[in-house]
Amino acid sequence: SAHLISFLFKVIKDVVQSSHSGKRTRRATSSVTAVNDLVYIIDGSWSVGVSDFDTAKQWLINITSQFDISSHYTQVAVIQYSDTPRLEIPLGKHQGVAELIKAIRSISYLGGNTQTGRAIKFAVDHVFASSQRSNLVKNRIAVVVTDGKSQDDVVDASMEARAQSITVFAVGVGTEITTSELISIANKPSSTYVLYAEDYTTIDRIRDSMEQKLCEESVCPTRIPVASRDEKGFELMVGMNIQTKAKKIPGSLASETAYALAASTDITENTREIFPEGLPPSYVFVSTLRLKGISSKLPFDLWRVMSKDKAIQAAVTLSGKDKTVTFTTTSTTEKEQKAVFKTGFQVGTLYDGKWHQIKVLVRHLQVTGFLDDQRIQELMLTPVEPIYINGETQVSKRRGTDITVEIQKLRLYCDPHQSERETACEIYSPGPPGRVGLVGALGPKVSADSSPLHVANIAL
Template sequence: MLLWSLWSAILLLTPLEAAEEDDVRAGCSTAVNDLVYIVDGSWSVGTSDFETAKQWLINITSQFDISSQYTQVAVIQYSDTPRLEISLGIHQGGPKLIEAIQGITYLGGNTQTGRAIKFAVDHVFSSSQRASQVKNRIAVVVTDGKSQDDVVDASVEARAEGVTVFAVGVGSEITTSELVSIANRPSSAYVLYAEDYTTIDRIRDNMEQKLCEESVCPTRIPVASRDEKGFELLLGMNIQKKAKKTSGSLISEAAYSLTASTDITENTRDIFPEGLPPSYVFVATLRLKGSSSKLTFDLWRVLSKDKEIQAAVTLSGNDKSVTFTTTSRTENWQRITFKNGFQNLYDGKWHQLKVLVRPSQVTSFLDDQPIQKIMLEPVEPMYINGKTQVAKRRGTDITVPVEIQKLRLYCDPHQSERETACEIYSVCPLNRTATDEEEDCNCVVGPKGQAGLPGRMGFRGEKGREGPPGPDGKSGKDGTHGDLGPSGFTGMKGEVGPAGLSGDPGLKGLKGDRGDPGLSGETGPPGTKGLPADKGELGPPGEAGPMGEPGLPGSGGLVGTTGPKVSADCSF
């Protein structure tokens, strides 16, 4: 009996263990989202533009795997009142969802945006059948005009319930302050604009990227008074704990020195649990000294369970090149090699390397200078059951000695424009103090010389780079009430509005009580005798009728009496 129990336990555990060993892909398409579109259907939109808005929703939704396991989508159309067009989880597949969106009919009416947001929070998100499993609750509000009700309270309640709200304004009638009130902070990340519905598809890629960032990039990196979504690999890969701290490119900067005995390896599921977005920026500030400047190694790589490369940035000191590797829909992987412009990266000094990845192209930078842009084929979500490593010889687990000051992956591709290399003295020497090593001088330091003669005034410097946007300002104090203005002129009579909707039929009335029978009336007097009628004229004789059937034979007559007796006298 004991042996049988053990065997049963083994049989039960085996499928579970096998499932855990299977490698799985992760990315935007496999994110676990409850996504609710709140779409303006008021009179100002119009039938044609409303159809365009529906197609825009379809285009954006196509990047997700619509299923009970991954993303579920609901659609609310609103005007005077919100109308739930598609419930969460009712369509378990992309084609069915697309068909349902195409079948939505235009409402028309006024603009009650706040009421629609509250409806989404109270009745749509709360109806989800997988509230404990869903990782992201996202609402996208699409509107072309100012709301006729308050949006602030409803939006605050949405955020308090853990709903991330994006606001998409279309056209020139929108109010920026209202969109900012609706959306999450910072508004630069959660508010989008389109000139009109005919150009709304221009912000499709941006909207897709924002939704994907929200799905796969939960962590934040403090940068220039704002938080950027991404992955701080120095922290996530435990480099700060495993490597020796050393001087960085500036006195104010710290770096970490990796040696051959330093193993920087972590489970990919712990670093990128939801995979990577379609666009991101890889940034590394590093110094290659000695033999490391002559070797070929993966500065950063993500391996599958079978040790196939899913993503990597490879440095080659032999030919002074940089290679980016990623997945491919047609092959196991694709490699993009930047062969020119990286000679200085291997000169033994501090440098910043950036690789900007977009769905169709990859751009490389060195010390803020763009080097090369190369086209990229469509990629597949990467496997996450393997390992992520730093500074490893290609094809081995051997660590290459390297000094690293920054190692980050930003989800927002626009961070490539904001991220400067001014942490390096040679890039931004003004108002900076280099470390002794940065001077790279092996000479003997002599005594301090006498002050020289004053030099001539230098030329005016070039305009500096635009700094990162500042944080959102605090709300100003309420102003005093102005004096009552004069009465306006009576406006012209407006056009007759559209017919209102038919009201619901009223309730059926109760049956009345039966009344008592009335009293019998008195007998009336006899009526007067009518006058005799005149005798009518004699009508014409009728046609002869058909011969009747023979009558029945009559009964026998009575027997007659005996007559008198006569004598026989023959003479006359």
């Protein structure tokens, strides 16, 4: 009987472990489930005051509660600093959001002078260095919150942080901050890594921005060269290996190159290879395309992400028959949800056989469609679920039948503001002297950025 009990115990243990392991591998993935070491470095000097310090703690709680706090995903540490830094919460001490929130609320206000550089050095030398997951962590992120000029040097400590691949955000609160100091603390570009709040009573207004930036850093480690900036995002032409799978052909302009995808060309990759941490909560899908011939009447998925059981988790679908563009995403209440852009002439011109640019701007609870820099329509979404990364990502697929497509570039930008910077310049032709020609039907804007890396072309 002792052997039987031992055997049954082993079987039960194996089943439980297998169940937990299966849940982890099947788990939906997004920025909230990314593997982060996240360290907050919070100003506790006299200029802050008890009331504003409590407000700053609530701001931390509001942001941190969006992440999955566990040994498998995000671990959080909190340092409060004034004359000296004080480690309030070590990395990995609290395994769960509720436990972490309780610990943040219990932090008592220090008071003292402002030694920001010393606090950053302490984070680098003692907190990040103490991580037990150094071989597993993909993202090491520090968020420095201060309401005034540091009384010591911040440059050396910040440079050392970046040298150790720690991404540093600087959050300045109030009117006593020094912009140049925040810029020297944070990573570049400062437009991404420096945030400002008027005072502590309004700091929660930048909560969404901070959440988005932290998610971008977690989910979008790659950079796409665009003009003078490096944008976070996914270069799908490269990630999907289109350049090696398809035949090279002329693009929309003489300086551009496209690729022909025959019906037999299979543009399919494992999602975990393209989006290893899932999709960010907000992003911009951009493509420039030309639809012509009978193929322009067939509905097809320009881009789609499928789960292992073939459920559509994200897709941009074009239908020449209905003159529509459809965005599909997940839903917390249904299997999927669709947003259909069909505002008359604007969408209809997409199917006129000329070059056009599509942008789909995805934000929390809304999605906006653009054609040739013109806003088509803004549609509402219900809350979405993170995607599963155990399936496949595909380009140019008709459900049931493949179609032939010619592609020059496909991109997904993690920063929603890239929608404002990204223009349809690639569909403009020089034209006669003194005027600008347009290959497509619309396009009142002209951009100086017409580099090959800025063009996304698809022709059918």
